Amino acid sequence: MEALKSWRSKQSGVTDVPQKIMKYDLVIVGGGIAGCAASIAAAEQGLKVALVHDRPVLGGNASGEIRVHTLGIYGKFERILKMLDTEHYPNGSAEALKEDQKRMTNIAKYKNIDAFLNFRAYHATTEKGKISSVDARHTSTGEMLRFEAPLFVDCTGDGWIGYWAGADYNYGREASSKYNEAWDAQGLLWSPETPDNFVMGSSVLWGSENAGKPVVFPEVPWAMDVAGTYAEKNGEWQWEFSQNDLSQIEDAETIRDHMFRAIYGSFCNYKHPSTQRKNSDQGVYGTFDNTIQQQKADSLQLKWVSYLLGKRESRRLVGDYLDQRQLDKYFSAYQKFEIPGYQELLKKNNLKKTNKRLE
Numbered sequence: 001m002e003a004l005k006s007w008r009s010k011q012s013g014v015t016d017v018p019q020k021i022m023k024y025d026l027v028i029v030g031g032g033i034a035g036c037a038a039s040i041a042a043a044e045q046g047l048k049v050a051l052v053h054d055r056p057v058l059g060g061n062a063s064g065e066i067r068v069h070t071l072g073i074y075g076k077f078e079r080i081l082k083m084l085d086t087e088h089y090p091n092g093s094a095e096a097l098k099e100d101q102k103r104m105t106n107i108a109k110y111k112n113i114d115a116f117l118n119f120r121a122y123h124a125t126t127e128k129g130k131i132s133s134v135d136a137r138h139t140s141t142g143e144m145l146r147f148e149a150p151l152f153v154d155c156t157g158d159g160w161i162g163y164w165a166g167a168d169y170n171y172g173r174e175a176s177s178k179y180n181e182a183w184d185a186q187g188l189l190w191s192p193e194t195p196d197n198f199v200m201g202s203s204v205l206w207g208s209e210n211a212g213k214p215v216v217f218p219e220v221p222w223a224m225d226v227a228g229t230y231a232e233k234n235g236e237w238q239w240e241f242s243q244n245d246l247s248q249i250e251d252a253e254t255i256r257d258h259m260f261r262a263i264y265g266s267f268c269n270y271k272h273p274s275t276q277r278k279n280s281d282q283g284v285y286g287t288f289d290n291t292i293q294q295q296k297a298d299s300l301q302l303k304w305v306s307y308l309l310g311k312r313e314s315r316r317l318v319g320d321y322l323d324q325r326q327l328d329k330y331f332s333a334y335q336k337f338e339i340p341g342y343q344e345l346l347k348k349n350n351l352k353k354t355n356k357r358l359e
């Protein structure tokens with residue numbers, strides 16, 4: 001990678017050193033929900049904030065580009081989060097697009113937030129163990145900017161800024177002995193004896209629609225080694241992929257392409273049913289495209305396939321303070337005490353109280 005970078009720089013005459021320096025009170029890298037919320041919170045305290053984000057729209061996983069809805073407990077942050085969240089439409093719905101506009105409009109109301117969209121951070125400089133600047137490059141013009149500030153917030157989801165600054169980090173599962181977090185009730189799943197790369201996978205959301213007339217879908221032999229005989233017409237949150245020998249960071253494109261093969265191959269199976277091809281008809285979550293269940297495969301056409309990976313678990317930076325969960329105690333406390341907003345959330349979504357994650 002380094003060799004390729006220096007070859008490109010030699011051929012193009014463009015170095016990695018930005019000429020323009022931008023000074024702020026706070027620089028936030030990554031414009032997902034975390035980065036947007038941090039920007040507003042800081043701006044309301046009077047700080048001059050740079051929000052550096054590598055996409056044309058804000059929202060990260062919750063953006064119209066990826067379309068994961070945000071369903072969670074607002075707690076004390078309700079006012080800020082409501083300016084930014086994506087309703088439960090649910091996942092993959094085109095309605096998520098209108099929330100992009102809401103986020104952009106609300107962030108633009110803060111005159112002391114400068115949003116640098118399409119700028120991808122690629123380097124952090126440290127002085128005496130503190131980050132002093134972050135460099136970012138425009139993804140289409142190539143313009144390079146150096147951001148200087150006394151404080152930086154890493155909201156990249158992959159912990160890039162901390163990583164470039166040399167921070168310690170974890171990836172996958174630590175041995176349960178590392179932080180004394182053994183949880184007997186869940187056995188080795190939660191408390192492995194040795195560390196490994198086991199993480200939750202990434203998703204590519206997608207869906208189809210009734211075109212009202214027959215639509216041809218080609219054979220996709222390049223996808224069938226992944227799809228096998230599985231047939232489907234919509235994807236949801238449970239379409240995720242991880243493998244211990246693949247990194248959710250370095251191998252993100254391989255994982256995304258694997259998901260593409262699962263999607264196009266399964267849809268092809270759905271469009272070309274035969275005795276060999278089993279129709280899973282696994283049911284559709286929420287209300288998204290329920291009507292499609294009634295429609296015939298021959299009039300179905302792909303409506304939307306995200307081209308970006310929706311990421312889940314990744315690099316976890318180790319800070320000066322570590323929140324260790326003595327899990328048995330944590331979950332009994334969780335049962336006993338009420339988290340603000342928890343009851344309302346259950347009621348609103350007609351859910352029963354459970355320790356499971358709310359997707």
Ligand SMILES: Cc1cc2nc3c(=O)[nH]c(=O)nc-3n(C[C@H](O)[C@H](O)[C@H](O)COP(=O)(O)OP(=O)(O)OC[C@H]3O[C@@H](n4cnc5c(N)ncnc54)[C@H](O)[C@@H]3O)c2cc1C
Pocket residue numbers: 029030031032033034035052053054055059060061062068091119120121122155156157158160202203236237238310311312357358359
């Ligand atoms: C299908 C699916 C279902 C999920 N369900 C749940 C759930 O039920 N409950 C739950 O708690 N979580 C769930 N998650 C996870 C949840 O979506 C994420 O935890 C959440 O999006 C994290 O928000 P974030 O702002 O930290 O990161 P992100 O949403 O990942 O945003 C980070 C942004 O930073 C940008 N970025 C990255 N690197 C750089 C860089 N170098 N320079 C500039 N910008 C950069 C990225 O483009 C990205 O847009 C789910 C995820 C998926 C994919």
